[in-house]
Amino acid sequence: MSKFFKPLARNASRVRVLLLIALGLGAGSAMAADGVQPAALTSVPVFAKPYPGPAHSIGSPANGCLAGAVALPLSGTGWETLRPGRNRYWGNPALVAFLEDMGGRLASQGRLLVLDMAQPRGGHMTFAHAAHQTGVDVDLMYRLATEPLNDEQRAAPVLDSVVTSDGGLDPARWGDAQTALVKAFATDPRVERIFVNPAIKRALCQSVTGDRNWLRTLRPWWGHDEHFHVRIKCPPGDGACIAGAALPPGDGCGKELAWWFTPEAALPKQPAKPKPLPPIRAECRTILGVE
Numbered sequence: 001m002s003k004f005f006k007p008l009a010r011n012a013s014r015v016r017v018l019l020l021i022a023l024g025l026g027a028g029s030a031m032a033a034d035g036v037q038p039a040a041l042t043s044v045p046v047f048a049k050p051y052p053g054p055a056h057s058i059g060s061p062a063n064g065c066l067a068g069a070v071a072l073p074l075s076g077t078g079w080e081t082l083r084p085g086r087n088r089y090w091g092n093p094a095l096v097a098f099l100e101d102m103g104g105r106l107a108s109q110g111r112l113l114v115l116d117m118a119q120p121r122g123g124h125m126t127f128a129h130a131a132h133q134t135g136v137d138v139d140l141m142y143r144l145a146t147e148p149l150n151d152e153q154r155a156a157p158v159l160d161s162v163v164t165s166d167g168g169l170d171p172a173r174w175g176d177a178q179t180a181l182v183k184a185f186a187t188d189p190r191v192e193r194i195f196v197n198p199a200i201k202r203a204l205c206q207s208v209t210g211d212r213n214w215l216r217t218l219r220p221w222w223g224h225d226e227h228f229h230v231r232i233k234c235p236p237g238d239g240a241c242i243a244g245a246a247l248p249p250g251d252g253c254g255k256e257l258a259w260w261f262t263p264e265a266a267l268p269k270q271p272a273k274p275k276p277l278p279p280i281r282a283e284c285r286t287i288l289g290v291e
């Protein structure tokens, strides 16, 4: 368990967002990552099924919606879908195809453990995420399953942190297999960015030799010590999908990473007040069932 990062996963202060902009991360990435927990939104209906019709990821991952979503099956060649009771196994068809493909490519090593994707129509979730709204985001565990899951394992997975209390990586939970898993995603041209705990990014910055270009795709963020968050690029031709800010040049192992280990990054531990939600964009109001 990361004492240092995990309690910080619920807040992003204005100061912090401004600092991130100053560091070149950009408002897009700052606002779109997990860990920015907005005020609860109680007036938006929760749909059990997708909005029918062609697939569109509309808006940005932190303020958007999803039409024509498809479900990732509970299991397949090289993956297992977790916590199906949340009904967050939906995505743009491009995301589902991507996961099926990655599962197949990695099947000789094990089975991907797939956590939240999006709700059937995307949109804001009432708990756990600020992003995941447009069907291009997926959370994956750092470990692979070695055999099919039973219902209990699928419904209540053990989510152990790979980060130790002193900011290192637990050798029992992080090794070459984890590095290879994250690298497989970070080097895929369909991926826009990946959020990992700063301790993971730091450890990889210190240990990876040879090709280090893929480290750039790994963006440090609060939490993400028991899963990593993969965001694919806007599906080709989906003009309503808003891409994230371009990644800054370089491997991201310099001063922008160092900031995460300053006292500034550790404050505040509790949000002063809930972060207001952005208004639901006009193109999403019908899909999300709001007037």
Ligand SMILES: [Zn+2]
Pocket (backbone or CB within 6 Å): 034, 129, 132, 137, 138, 139, 228, 229, 230
């Ligand atoms: Zn996520």
